[in-house]
Amino acid sequence: MSTSDRLHGKLSFADVLWRRKYGFVDYRPGFFVTLGIIVAVIVLPMEGQFYVYVGALSGIYAIASLGESALLGHAGVVSLGQGGILGVGAYWTTQLLNHGVPLIWTLLSAMFIGGLIGVVIGVPSLRLTGHTLALTTLFFALVVPEIANVWTSASGGGGGLSLSSGLVSADTVLYVIGAVLIVIMFLQIRLLNGRFGRALRLARDSERAAASFGISTKAYKVAAFVYAGILAGLAGGLFAVLTGYVSPSDFDVWVSVYIVFGAVIGGLRNPAWVILGGLFVGGLPQLVDQYLGLSSIIFGVAILLIVIPPRLPIVRRLNRSLVSRGKIRLNNSEVVNP
Amino acid sequence: MLEIVGLNVRFGGVAALSNVSLKIEAGQIVGMIGPNGSGKTTMLNAISKQVRVSQDSTIIFCERDLKGRSSSQIIRLGIARTFQAPEVCGEESVLETVITGGHHRNDSSLIWCFLGDFRGRRAARDILLEAMELVKEFEIEDWANQKMSQVPYAIAQRAQICRAVMAHPKLLLLDEAASGMTPSEKDQLRLAILRLRDERKITMLIIEHDVSFLSDDLSDVMVALDAGKVIAHGLPGDVLRDPAVVTAYLGSKAAAAVTRGD
Amino acid sequence: MGRLVALVIAGTVTGSIYSLVAVGLVIIYRATNVLNFAHGFLVALAAFLTLEIAQHAAIAVAVAAIPAILIVVVLGLAIERFIVRPISGERPLTIVVATLGVSLILEGIITRQWGSVFEAFPPLISGTAFQLSGFFVSWNQVLVVSVSLCLILLLALFFQVSNLGLSMRATSENKTVAKLLGINPNLVSATSWGLAACVGGIAAIFAAPQVSLSPDAFNTLMIQGFVAVVLAGFTSVSGAIVGGYLSGIGLNLFAGYVTSQTPETFLFVLLLLVLMVRPNGLFGKAQHVHL
Numbered sequence: 095m096s097t098s099d100r101l102h103g104k105l106s107f108a109d110v111l112w113r114r115k116y117g118f119v120d121y122r123p124g125f126f127v128t129l130g131i132i133v134a135v136i137v138l139p140m141e142g143q144f145y146v147y148v149g150a151l152s153g154i155y156a157i158a159s160l161g162e163s164a165l166l167g168h169a170g171v172v173s174l175g176q177g178g179i180l181g182v183g184a185y186w187t188t189q190l191l192n193h194g195v196p197l198i199w200t201l202l203s204a205m206f207i208g209g210l211i212g213v214v215i216g217v218p219s220l221r222l223t224g225h226t227l228a229l230t231t232l233f234f235a236l237v238v239p240e241i242a243n244v245w246t247s248a249s250g251g252g253g254g255l256s257l258s259s260g261l262v263s264a265d266t267v268l269y270v271i272g273a274v275l276i277v278i279m280f281l282q283i284r285l286l287n288g289r290f291g292r293a294l295r296l297a298r299d300s301e302r303a304a305a306s307f308g309i310s311t312k313a314y315k316v317a318a319f320v321y322a323g324i325l326a327g328l329a330g331g332l333f334a335v336l337t338g339y340v341s342p343s344d345f346d347v348w349v350s351v352y353i354v355f356g357a358v359i360g361g362l363r364n365p366a367w368v369i370l371g372g373l374f375v376g377g378l379p380q381l382v383d384q385y386l387g388l389s390s391i392i393f394g395v396a397i398l399l400i401v402i403p404p405r406l407p408i409v410r411r412l413n414r415s416l417v418s419r420g421k422i423r424l425n426n427s428e429v430v431n432p
Numbered sequence: 433m434l435e436i437v438g439l440n441v442r443f444g445g446v447a448a449l450s451n452v453s454l455k456i457e458a459g460q461i462v463g464m465i466g467p468n469g470s471g472k473t474t475m476l477n478a479i480s481k482q483v484r485v486s487q488d489s490t491i492i493f494c495e496r497d498l499k500g501r502s503s504s505q506i507i508r509l510g511i512a513r514t515f516q517a518p519e520v521c522g523e524e525s526v527l528e529t530v531i532t533g534g535h536h537r538n539d540s541s542l543i544w545c546f547l548g549d550f551r552g553r554r555a556a557r558d559i560l561l562e563a564m565e566l567v568k569e570f571e572i573e574d575w576a577n578q579k580m581s582q583v584p585y586a587i588a589q590r591a592q593i594c595r596a597v598m599a600h601p602k603l604l605l606l607d608e609a610a611s612g613m614t615p616s617e618k619d620q621l622r623l624a625i626l627r628l629r630d631e632r633k634i635t636m637l638i639i640e641h642d643v644s645f646l647s648d649d650l651s652d653v654m655v656a657l658d659a660g661k662v663i664a665h666g667l668p669g670d671v672l673r674d675p676a677v678v679t680a681y682l683g684s685k686a687a688a689a690v691t692r693g694d
Numbered sequence: 695m696g697r698l699v700a701l702v703i704a705g706t707v708t709g710s711i712y713s714l715v716a717v718g719l720v721i722i723y724r725a726t727n728v729l730n731f732a733h734g735f736l737v738a739l740a741a742f743l744t745l746e747i748a749q750h751a752a753i754a755v756a757v758a759a760i761p762a763i764l765i766v767v768v769l770g771l772a773i774e775r776f777i778v779r780p781i782s783g784e785r786p787l788t789i790v791v792a793t794l795g796v797s798l799i800l801e802g803i804i805t806r807q808w809g810s811v812f813e814a815f816p817p818l819i820s821g822t823a824f825q826l827s828g829f830f831v832s833w834n835q836v837l838v839v840s841v842s843l844c845l846i847l848l849l850a851l852f853f854q855v856s857n858l859g860l861s862m863r864a865t866s867e868n869k870t871v872a873k874l875l876g877i878n879p880n881l882v883s884a885t886s887w888g889l890a891a892c893v894g895g896i897a898a899i900f901a902a903p904q905v906s907l908s909p910d911a912f913n914t915l916m917i918q919g920f921v922a923v924v925l926a927g928f929t930s931v932s933g934a935i936v937g938g939y940l941s942g943i944g945l946n947l948f949a950g951y952v953t954s955q956t957p958e959t960f961l962f963v964l965l966l967l968v969l970m971v972r973p974n975g976l977f978g979k980a981q982h983v984h985l
Contacts, residue, residue, distance in 0.1 A: 172787055218966075221973040224786060225729050229924050230969065233962050236917060240959050281548050288556065290545040292532045295521040303519035305503035306480055306512070307599060308536035317542060347913075351794050358791050363523075390802030397795035398777065401788055405781050 121283045124366030129276060131370065136272045146264045148380045150336050153271035154329045155376030156369045159356030160282055161325030166354065167362025168291055169318035170298035172224060175215060175231030176326040177350030178238035179208050183330025184340045185242065188255045191335070197262065201331045208327020209320045216319030220312055235350040239342035254341025257334060267336045274332075275369055278325070282365040285321075294318060326353075352376070355393075359400055433458040433635055434479070434493050434603060440486035441474055441660075448474040448483075450660045456603070456653075461629055461636045463651030463668065465643055467680055470657040472639045473516060476605045479637075480506050480513050494602065507536050510602035514595075514609060518588040522581035526572060526591045527563060529580055533598030534559035559598065566594040570624055585612040590621070597628065604628070606638040610645050618642070622650050647672060656680070700829040701950040702943060707835045709942025710842035714897035715919030716926070716934035717849065718890030723928050724866035725886035727786070728778055731793040733894060734916020735800035736773070740766040740895030741902040741912065742808050745815055755899075756818045763895040770891030774884055782883070805909045815902035838900045845893060846935055853931070858885060866929075894919075914958065918945070921961050925968055927975025937976070 135149045158176050165171045183204040190200040215234060219227050242249040249255060285291060297304040297311040304311055334340050352375045360371025378396075382389040403409055434456040441449040449471045456462050464472050477483040479491060481503045491498040493509060501509070512533070520529050537559060540552030549556070567576050570590045575583050580591070589609055596604055606625075610618050622645065628634045640646050646654065647668040654671040656664040658680040664671045671677055715737065722730045740762050748758035777792055817834040824831055853859035858881070865872040865882045873879055898912060905911040918941055926937030941961060948960045968976060 166787065172790060218970065222969065223974070225723075225928060226924055226969070226973065226975070228729065228790060229920055230966070233917075233921070233924075233965065237959055237962050244959075281546065284548050285545055288545065288549045289535060289538055289552065290542070290549070292521075292524065292528055293535055295524060296532055299521040300519035302482055302503075303515060305482065306507060307533060307595075308504050308507040310504050313542075321546065348798075351798075354791065354794070358787070388802065388806065390798045390805065392802075394795045394798030394800075394802060397798065398792060401792050401795065402777065402781055405784055405788070 119287070119363060121287065121364055121366065124364045125279060125283065128279060128366040128369050131373075132272050132275055135373075136268055143264055146268050147336070148377050150264060150268045150271050150332075151380060152373040152376035153268070153275055154333050154336065155352060155356055156275055156372030157271070157278065157332070158326050158329040158353045159360060159368055159372030159375065160278055160365055161322030161329075162353050163357035163360060163362045163365065163368040164282070164286060164294075165318050165322045166357050168286055168294045168298070169315050171219070171315065171318065172228040172354075173215070173231040173319070173322065174228055174347075174350045174354060175234040176322060176353045177345055177347065178231075178235035179211050179323050179326035180330035180333065180349060180353075181238045181242065181340075181342075181345030182211060183208050183327035184334040184345070185249050185255065185330075186327075187331035187334040188257050188340050189248065192255075192258050194259060197335070201328060201335075204327045204331035205324045206327070208323040208325070208330070210323070211327070212320040212323025213316060215323070216316040219319070220315060232347065232350070235345075235347050239345050242342040242345070249340075249342070252342060254339055254344075257338040261338060262335055264336060267332065271332055274328070279365050279369055286363075286365065290314075290317070352379075355397055359397070433460075434637075435490070436479075436492075437490040439475075439478060439489040439491065441471075441478055441483055441489075442486065443483075447660050449478065452657075452660070452662055454655060454662070454665075456635060456637060458602075458635055459629065459633065460652045461625065461638065461650060463646035463654045464637060464639045464657065465641075465646065465654065465671075465677075466657035466663075469659075470680070471660040472657055473607055474660075475657070476513055476607055476637070476639065479605060480511060507599055507601075510600075511605065512596035512599040512601035512603075513605035514589070514592040514607055516607045516611075518580070518585070518592055520580045520588065520592070522579065524580055525577050526580060526583060526587070527567060527576040529591050530563040530567060530594040530598055531559055533595035534563070535599075537598075537600065563594070563598060566597060569627075570594050571620065586614075586617060589613075593624075597632070597634070601634060604634050604636045606636060606640075608639055608641060610640055610642055618645055625650065643672065697950065698947075701946045703829070703831060703835065705943030705946035706939065707838050707942070708946060709939035710839050711897045711901045711915070711938075712918050712922050712942050713935045713938025714842055714845065714893045714900075715915060716922035716938045717846070717931055718894040718897075719919055719923045720926075720928060720931050720934040721862075721886045721893075722890045723923075724931070725862050726774075726778065726782065726883050728782075728789050728793065729786075730887075730890070731790065732773065732796040732800060733890065734912055734919065735797050735804060736766060736770055736891055737894035737898040738804060738909075738912035738915075739769070739800060739898075741815065741898040742804060744899055744902070745813065746808075755816050759818075759896075759899050762899070763892055766895040767888050767891045770887045771884055774887035778887075779880065779883060801909060809909060815905075817903040818899070834903065841896070842900075845896065849889070849893070849931070858882075862886060917958065918942075918961070921958075921965055924975055925965055927972075927977045929974075930977040933975065933977030 132153075135152075158180055162173065162176050165173050186207050187200050187204045190203065191197065195203075215231065219230070222230060243252050286294075293304065293309040294314045294317075296307070297309050297314045301311045304314075333344075337344075353372075356372035356375035357368055358371070359374060360368030362368065379389040379393060382392055434454070436452060436454040439449050439452040439454075440447065452471075452475065454462075464475065466472050474483060478485050478489075479493075479498070481498060481501055485491070489499075493511065496509060498506070498509075521532075524532075538552045538555040540549070540555070544551040564576075567573050570593065572587050572590050572594070575587050575591075580588060583591070589612060593606065593609055596606075610621055613621060625636065625638070629636065638646065638651065651668050654664075654666065654668040655662060656671050656674070656677045658676070663676040663680060664674040715733070718737075719730060719733055722728055722733070740759075743762035743765055744755060744759045747753070747762055748755045751758065773796055777796060778789065781788055781792060817832070818837060853863055861872065861877040862882050862885065864875065865877055865879060869879060872882075898915065901912070901915050905914075919938075922937035922941045923934055925941065926933030944964065945958070945961060952960070
């Protein structure tokens, strides 16, 4: 009699589907909150194409931030180069669509290209330490627009490349992005809360222990790069379809920085919150950019407010006293009870 | 089951292990003692292929030569280990840590993990249920959902043991498993170890500083190391009275006292 | 031959500027283990402020530079005190994000104030100094190289001889032991940021005449500074200097002999090749930083 027969009925379907009872993070509330927000953004009647555009662009950043959060929060890798992969995905998509390739294959191939770049970046990066890696990926993000400027035949040079066929309305793009986000959110919850995530985190924190349980640190780190690359490639493809025009200035280093911000604001652990972080990062600059430069300032201040105050000693002390007085619970203190 | 002949491990100019030979039969609990720096942990590292051993060393496990194997292949051969300082992911819960031990048992390939990991769901379910049982058996149930970084050292050690047991090993290497435990906790651990041998048929090599933990009917055989060499090998009672062992721990005067029968 | 000399001279000038930027970055990194992504914008601010002050007060640019650099130093100290120090114990990712946030704010400020300014920044000194192999060397170029070398020399002396300099070196070797020896880490941290801001600000002002002033103008400078730092390895100030000159001269040679289109890409490729062989940079020591 197998173990599951013996304890049949002690784990509900939801427990297994959502990997609850595996630990202290319950992803369900976040999932449904974010699901609600995504549906609301899509379904609510929106005044004008501008808001459709903002919503779609936010979603694109959310997709890229999801990939980045796997690298940052689980693989222990700082990659500032996801924007570069996004750019490559965008150019690739534009070229393929202009040559008549159907949208679905274009996007799939963009994902593949993104994953490929993930390998190309990931394998050498195994030898680089944290800060050097961060800078090297930053350089990659800087090189992509430079190459686009120069490699005129592929990229139309500084003038950019327009989408001349395979055009899709912004509304459709928004729906597609919404659906994609929901699916990826679910898959990433299962990915990072399951075997892969556990192996990756152990490989990050203790290579020795990971090896002793059959986990190859190298393989998992590269896999994380590939995953993030796939999502960035997809985001880039969707960007090209949304805007209908790509140019080097669309993919400056700030794209990569914002993607990192989105992941960090989202807390790195729960994909549902990462999506919200990505939406914030993608949407706010669009909505605030009436005055040149103001959005950057607001954004910078917002990031600092999110990053610094929770870590101040006073705030920490307050948190601790609230916990000890029973006002806040530490993790989920529910005892395991199969 | 495990046969080591002429094991030599050098770190630069220092010989951590010199010409060590050891034989472990299936179903045995072997206790390894020795003062700090005598090479006990290095021994475990050598068996689990986490340090480089010299060319003339021989390590054979279940008739398989371990030479040339990488450290991540060891688990599949049936050897699992714990670490002296809990090598865990701090932000994971105790239960998640234990589940990680079953990683290699779930054979679904990596690709499927990205697509929702539904292929391996049966194995995952079994592993989860087994982890929950283990956690109850080792009495760390109350801590199951706490982050490893917030859990007391002794609990973390027990979690490590559970994790290693999850891997269904044939041979379990325990490095200072009882450290940080109260006497009653140590008694319970002793019982748990005996259960591991009797019910799960796991052979064990246990490093321990607390010599009394290992004697008292726990270990069938005891090995004493000092400065990288085996200085005594045999029944626990004999080894503990061996003058060489006493000298290593307490100095030669104490050894003389023991020989005199004080 | 003459062309080579001209390129090398230009490269030396550029290299001096990159060195100053790189040195600032390394000083901050060694003292506080922080990669200061805001450095580029902070020092760019010095150049913009100089122009602003020179125009409003109708004084020479070289004179206006002094208050501008002072302001930037104070700003650097403020950033260190109020943003970096409170989170100095956090994992490096958090600090990276914080400095990126600061760089965003600074970029926004620069864009708001000077977004539509496309003025030329006048050189600090005009006129030709002398001739070398048929090419003219301007006073400006002489100024840049000589001041840079002086600054580097002063910094070297400071680190070798002065108490504070020695304290900073000790802290970068082992912060805990330095604290136990009575060295005040806050003082070390503040000094490093102040020095970096000062030296970097001077570098930006030197670089300003060569770029048409716009918010993005100094991005290249910052990037090249980073490249020099990574090339040389994070842990070595002298390495940063060498890296800066290598970058500067290499860049100019490449631009002159191969193509003037995106010579920076050449540097990136060079950097990648170096990192393949020496993952810690040419002079760096292995760092075990867990991000």
